[in-house]
Amino acid sequence: MQELKANMTGNVWKVIVNQGDKVEEGQEVVILESMKMEIPIEAEASGNIKELKVGEGDFVNDGDVIAIIE
Amino acid sequence: MxxxxxxxxxxxxxxxxxxxxxxxxxxxxxxxxxxxxxxxxxxxxxxxxxxxxxxxxxxxxxxxxxxxxxxxxxxxxxxxxxxxxxxxxxxxxxxxxxxxxxxGPSSKVIEKMGDKIVARSIMKDAGVPVIPGTEGAVASVEDAINLAKEINYPIMLKASAGGGGIGMEVVHSDEELEKAFESNLKKSQRFFGDGSMFLEKKIENAHHIEIQLLADNFGNVVHLYERECSIQRRNQKVIEEAPSIFISEETRKKMGSIAVQAAKVIGYTGAGTIEFLVDEENFYFLEMNTRLQVEHPVTEEITGVDIVEAQIKIAENKTLPFNQDEIVSEGHSVEVRIYAEDPVRFFPSPGLITKVEFPEGESIRNETAITNNYTVSPYYDPMIGKLIVKGSDRKQAISILKDALMRYNIEGIKTNIPMILEIINNEIFQAGQTTTDFVEKHYLPVIKK
Incomplete structure (x- = not known):
């Protein structure tokens, strides 16, 4: 099981995957937006999205869990 | 009035x-x-x-x-x-x-200069050197690849409506151009509502040097010398200084008079800036900014002219209170932009500033947006302040800057102050070899070690 964490404080601009989706390592899961900069958050390992912890428009802090992949 | x-x-x-x-x-x-x-x-x-x-x-x-x-x-x-x-x-x-x-200037001038392809062609006609590149917008990927043969790689692919470093990419081969074309097209349509793109030869070992202009409503135009703004990250400026120690007195004069001439040709009014890329031999038009610039204070420091005051007086239909000979450049000024961001990854770092202490002193000027217990929101640009210093020469200015930055204290969020200190302590920066690739070449490799 892998906890995918935000690496920057900002807003969730786009959620690219759905709960239950299979993702490959390096695949974009969500895109965070802050101060005019978009940062994609990629899966660190292949697996299934067990839980999505955020929705579009949510505010996340650096280190917050975005999704759980297993 | x-x-x-x-x-x-x-x-x-x-x-x-x-x-x-x-x-x-x-x-x-x-x-x-x-x-x-x-x-x-x-x-x-x-x-x-x-x-x-x-x-x-x-x-x-x-x-x-x-x-x-x-x-x-x-x-x-x-x-x-x-x-x-x-x-x-x-x-x-x-x-x-x-x-x-x-x-500010007329809407006609703003719109012409805001379209990079139009601006490039107007400047060329006005006698300003432009970077070798395509004459108009490229029609398709195939068209771009064909035209690239005449320009030779490396090439900059640029969005005509681009700005703030968005919508441009350097490419080294047909394959890279093809890939960048698609992504740049999407990006510029989304950001600027216009996907027109053009190609320019990438100028290697270039300095970003710009000329500050003031023009009144009666055809009088003066320049307030140049600013050297080559230290950038993500195509946005971090350190700016005036004068530039890279260009010769002859080049300085030439750039100034060509910029003045261009402003006259386009009927410019107000404060504006023409940006150039400068290499060992030539200078080339990059773009014109039809507004006050972030880094205007360094020019104010060396010339004693309040640029905002000049803008207001011009808007009041007054004639410029000085001619070119009366504008004297004295000393050396450096500005650094304080960004709320991680100094290594350049990722934004909004949040609560629990404590802030600004350095004070005779040769130090603070332009800021923050106070104690101020929350930097994630909605706007990460720049939260500017620190400007002045010395009798560049060496002294850098030494005042270093001392001031050591006393600049922001708690609660990350800032780029460690990055600026690292850069100004670098011998290559101190020697004035500040090309636009400085951060990639001389900053990132050092801190990643």
Whole structure:
């Protein structure tokens, strides 16, 4: 099981995957937006999205869990 | 006569403009979004108006709302600052239709210079050297690849409507061009609503050097010398200085007179800047900014001219109070931009500033947007302040800067101060070898070790 964490404080601009989706390592899961900069958050390992912890428009802090992949 | 100005901006530049207005006994009106209600600039103005939610489209880019506030407050003029609506021809026009002075050039000039392809062609006709590249927009990927054969790689692929470093990419081969073309097209359509792109030869080992101009409504144009702004990250400036120690006196004179000539040809009025790329032998037109620039203070420091005051006087239809010979450059000034961001990854770092202490001193100028217990919101640009120093020469200016940065204390969020210190301590920076690839070549490799 892998906890995918935000690496920057900002807003969730786009959620690219759905709960239950299979993702490959390096695949974009969500895109965070802050101060005019978009940062994609990629899966660190292949697996299934067990839980999505955020929705579009949510505010996340650096280190917050975005999704759980297993 | 202008008796009351609405400042259509936020943060440090709103505070900067309000300060000069106060000195000139002009009343000021600040506008703010819900995210900026506790910003120091809001309290500096005589009147302030909440104009909407944090989202820029509903606040700082909301032309109708800003104009209705301007009418309600009965202002004579609007100062747009930089960014937001400052280079929006439609806004300039709308102000004037309402009988409000827009502090800036005509909407025609703004629109021409805002279109990079049009600007390039106008400047070429005005006798300004341009970078070898395509004459107009490229029609397709195939067209781009064909034209690239004549220009030779490496090539810059640029969006005609681009700005702020968005919509441009360097490519080294047909394959890279093909890939970049698609992604750049999507990006520029989304950001600027216009996907036109053109190609320019990538100038290697270039310095970014720009000329500050002032032009009144009677055809008088002067330049206030150059600024060297080569230290950049993500194509945005971090350190700016004046004068440039890279160019010779002869090149300085040539760049100044060509910039003045170009301003005359296009009928420019107000304060503006022509940006150039400069290598060992040549200088080339990059773009023209038809507004006040972030880094204008270094020019003010070496010439003693208050550029905001000059903008207001020009808008009042006054003639320039000086001619070219009367503008003297003295000493050396450096500005650094303080960004709320991680100094290694350059990722934004918004949040609560628990404590802030600014360095003070005779040769130190602070332009800031923050105070103790101020929350830096994630909605706007990461720049939270500028530190400007002046010395009798570059060496002294850098030494004052180093001392000031050591005393600059911001707690609670990450800032790029460690990055700036690392750069100004670098021997290559100190020797003035500040090419635009400095951060990739001499900063990132050092800190990643």
């Amino acid at each position: 202008i008796n009351k100005i609405l400042v259509a901006n936020r943060g440090e530049i709103a505070a900067r403009i309000i300060r000069t207005c106060k000195m000139l006994d002009i009343k000021t009106v600040a506008i703010y979004s819900e995210a900026d209600k506790d910003s120091p600039y809001v309290k500096m103005a005589e009147e302030s108006f909440l104009i909407g939610p944090p989202n820029v489209n509903e606040s700082y880019l909301n032309i109708n709302k800003i104009l209705s506030v301007a009418k309600e407050a009965k202002v004579d003029a609007i100062h747009p600052g930089y960014g937001f609506l400052s280079e929006n021809g439609k806004f300039a026009d709308s102000c004037r239709k309402e009988g409000i002075i827009f502090i």
